[in-house]
Amino acid sequence: MANISKNETNLTLVLGGTGKTGRRIVERLEAQGLPVRVGARSAALPFDWADSTTWAPVLQNVAAVYIAFYPDLAVPGAVDIIRAFVDQAVQSGVGHLVLLSGRGEPEAAQCERIVQESGIDWTVLRVSWFSENFSEAFLRDLVLDGVVALPAGAVQEPFISAEDIADAAVKVLTEPGYTGELYELTGPRLMTFAEAVGAIAQVTGREVAYVPISLEAFVAALTEQGIPADFVALIRYLFDKVLDGHNAYLTDGVQRILGREPQDFTEYAQKTAMSGAWN
Ligand SMILES: NC(=O)c1ccc[n+]([C@@H]2O[C@H](COP(=O)([O-])OP(=O)(O)OC[C@H]3O[C@@H](n4cnc5c(N)ncnc54)[C@H](OP(=O)(O)O)[C@@H]3O)[C@@H](O)[C@H]2O)c1
Incomplete structure (x- = not known):
């Protein structure tokens, strides 16, 4: 676990x-013996996007920041929060900002511009849907229920593993030559959600079915389950505006940064199944 590291300088804030x-x-930076500070509400030194008074202490002695905004750069208010945070990071003496961004979201593009115009070194990692949404986010429960009912139709998405994003982020954070660049990162294969669910069913041996449903039925089901309205609105936006087919293309960001191919969804599914995440 990364400690508060009050006396360390040149910290990377994640x-x-x-x-x-x-x-x-964090795991990769610590494995390299580099000084790291975890930024989260549950961290030793708490950081909360919703409470700007928590930002300054967390930014002390920080040389570089990896910015993964929660829940999504597309939610109302995110652009203002990112602007305020970037201002404070610059004032605190941070030298390099690495922004995790999403593809095809105008609000995310606004946040990218704020980072690009910060006056300090920047790198943007604009990425496709994470494979890990099926094992570490809300889709996991649907996989475990055996029915993944989503309003994704036949749209294709080049799912990318968070392992590849982490490898790329560590490289741009620790090695020269990646600043002032926007990299678009995708997995190696366009897949429908039905194909992704099929791959999970195959490697786990579980009966998991993909069922296409309408956006309205999906939103009604989430609301009925008591999911908070702002999260329902975000999910609705993602399936309606982001997964509408305009992101159905592959890019070479992983290859450009890492010099290797990204992990295929089947490899992700096999490794995840072996880890017990779907037991
Ligand atoms: N998931 C995808 O497929 C995908 C694709 C493209 C882009 N992105 C972008 O990636 C970013 C992260 O999304 P994600 O879904 O992968 O989430 P995530 O990084 O897994 O989110 C959880 C993290 O955020 C922290 N967190 C939650 N609420 C917070 C708050 N109020 N203040 C500070 N930290 C908070 C959590 O720690 P605590 O709970 O301890 O605070 C935890 O460390 C988003 O900006 C999203 O747009 C995601």
Whole structure:
């Protein structure tokens, strides 16, 4: 576990440092013996996007920040929060910002511009849907229920593993030559949600079915389950506006940063099944 490291300088602050990408980045930086600070509400020194008074202490002695905003750069208010945070990071003496961004979201593009115009070094990692949404986020419960009912139709998405995002983020955080660049990262294969669910069923031996449903039925089901309205609104936005087919293309960001191919969804599913995440 990363400690508060009050006396250390040149810290890398990993926001969302206990989440899907952040946790993996922290592990990799610590394995290299580099000084790291976890940024999260549950961290030793708490960081809360909703409480700007928590930001300054967490930014002390920080040289670089990995920014994984929660829940999504597309939610109302995110652009203002990112602007305020970037201002404070610059004032605190941070030298490099690495922003985790999403593809095809105008609000995320606004946040990218704020980071790009910060006046300090920046790198943008604009990524496709994470494979780990099926094992570390809300889709996991649907997999375990055996019925993944989603309003994704036949849309194709190049799912990317958080392992590849973490490898790429660590590289751009620790090695020269990646600043002033926006990298678009995807997995190696366009897949429908039905194919992704099929791959999980195959490697786990579980009966898991993909059922296409309408957006309205999906939203009604989430609301009935008591999911908070703002989260329902975000999920609705993602399936309606982001997963509408305009992101159905592959990019070479992983290859450009890491010099290797990204992990295929089947490899992710096999490794995840072996880890017991779907038991
Ligand atoms: N998931 C995807 O497929 C995907 C695709 C493209 C882009 N993205 C982008 O990736 C970012 C992260 O999304 P994610 O779904 O993968 O989430 P995540 O990083 O797994 O989110 C969880 C992390 O955020 C922290 N957190 C939650 N609420 C917080 C708050 N109020 N203040 C500070 N930290 C908070 C959590 O720690 P605590 O609970 O301890 O605070 C935890 O470390 C988003 O900006 C999203 O747009 C995601």
